[in-house]
Amino acid sequence: MTKHTALIVDDEPDIRDLLEITLSRMGINTLTAKDVGSAKALLKEHEPQLCLTDMNLPDGNGIELVQWIQQHVPATPVAVITAYGNMETAIESLKAGAFDFVSKPLELARLRELVNSALKLSETVPDAEASDDEPGLLLGKSSEIKRLRNQVRKLARSQAPVFISGESGSGKELVARMIHLQGPRREGPFIAVNCGAIPSELMESEFFGHKKGSFTGATENKDGLFRSADGGTLFLDEVADLPLAMQVKLLRAIQEKAVRPVGDTKEAAVDIRVLSATHKDLPALVQAGHFRQDLFYRINVIELAVPALRDRPDDIALLSSHILERIAREYECDPASLTSEAINRLKGYDFPGNVRELENILERAFTLCDADLIGEDDLHMGNAPITPDNHSAGEAAGNGAGSAPVPEGEMDLEGYLETIERTAIEKALEATRWNKTAAAKRLGISFRALRYRLKKLGME
Structure with a gap:
């Protein structure tokens, strides 16, 4: 050797x-x-x-x-x-x-x-050089996405904190994951956390862990996100949503490479690489005093901008094909493809929700069209496309059980519509002796749409 x-x-x-x-x-x-x-x-x-x-x-x-x-x-x-x-x-x-x-x-x-x-x-150098712009998870042939892949490969070789900027739905977590997978920490854990989804009172425990009995509800020891990511990468998504008090503690943990669990007197060393992202204007939040300048400089050693989907329309056909293949595998159906008119319609759309919105449009079109070829009309693209979940829930409500009582006072609309949808599907299946093809016809939807709903509602 x-x-x-x-x-x-x-x-x-x-x-x-x-x-x-x-x-x-x-x-x-x-x-x-x-x-x-x-x-x-x-x-x-x-x-x-x-x-x-x-x-x-x-x-x-x-x-x-x-x-x-x-x-x-x-x-x-x-x-x-x-x-x-x-x-x-x-x-x-x-x-x-x-x-x-x-x-x-x-x-x-x-x-x-x-x-x-x-x-x-x-x-890893020989493999990286031999890849010749291997797309990995970042699909596309446009100059913008090729430049992004090249930057990701270079940044994967560093341990520098990277701040990933970009619009909502543009694929910031995907970029962070590729930086992790192409670097020396690829065999370690990749821990992604949405900073805006953690209640402020639980934030310190979530990030740094706690000792059993340190507060009401702490029934056992907890490692926390930093220690869970030890030897790997911690991705802080929507980092702009962190409260100022937590920003101070986060800065110290990053600088000292150590955390102190809630209720503990000793610090625990951690070996992690920190990547962060937000769709918000972080420099503007620093100027307004809502985000600490010292933390901003610490996490923003290198900034990586993810292009919006509208800036790379030539990638839409390739992305759509990949998304439709994945949906077909997920719902165990034959794959579908787009007509040239449908592709042109997608290319001409602004996509405020970026790749995530493209996925929603295609998933809805896939489940609702009868043929294996998706046309422009199947996309149902108005000014504001509906997400697949909302569309299917609303349609099922119309087809199935309009007589269901509406709860008084505050209600969980999604849960209510899901209940109606589930009831309608159960009745259709019972009436057709569990023949899915006949049940789909009875409900006025395609067989593929029924398969999608059964999977979504956990009724398979």
Whole structure:
């Protein structure tokens, strides 16, 4: 088995010796340089799997070396050694293309984690280069989506926090997942959390965990999202919805790489990469005082913009085909395809809800059309397309049990309509001795639409 090689760049002999000893104990060969010039000379002769460089060097700085490596030997991950507490320098190095950073005084456990991640990263390089714009989960042939895939591949090689901006429904979580899957943490967990969906009183417990008995209802120990993501990636979706009090605690957890569960006196170290996203204008929220500036700079080391669907209409046909195939598999039906008129209708639409809205339109069209070819009229696209759930519930209410009593006072409309739909389907199936084809005809819907409803309502 070929041994890995690391280049150590530091003008302090004691630091070089410490790093050499640590890496050699990990079975890694080392090359050493005391300045930028000699480091560049060694990089021209060798192809190390990792470079560790100090920030301050006699003939330049670590940022300059990071930039040179990015240009001349981009396959070599480089990590920067920064002064304790100098977060500005660390962020500057990440923006320049550094894989990660470690602060003085060096914590050997943290250093070993960094080295192991870098070596995993160097092992993925041949596959990444051979992929030739492999789309993965980010489908499309437009220049916008190709540029996005290229940026994702580059960012996957870093440990820098990435802020993913984009409209609602544009695929921000998908982008975060691809960054995780193409990076050295791909074997670790990917934990996605919608920050706006957690009640403020439970937020600290959800993020950092709690000890049994720490508050009413804490009947057992809980790890929390940070510790659940240990060794992997934590994706904070709709991060703009975090209350200010929680933003302070989140900033500290990210900077210290440690969390303290509710009710505990000890901190627990966590090794995670943080990705975040929102459809809101985060800089404007910072200006208005609704989002902390220090947290914004910490999570927004690198910003990645996801294009809206209306900006890449040439991808709609490919996306639609993929979505229809997935729906057919999910409902165990024959696949359907779009007519050229239907594709042109979709291309001419603005899609305020982006890819999520396209999925809704196609799912509804798939379940309601009788043939395997979806025409323009089957799309039922007005100014504001209805979601499949609302459409099917309303239609079932019309076909099935209009005489059902409407509850007094406040009501759960979705639950009420679902009950009507379920009752209508049960009656139709009973009347036809559970013949689904006959039941669908009795209900005035296609067989495929009935299959969809049975699956949606858990009536299979």
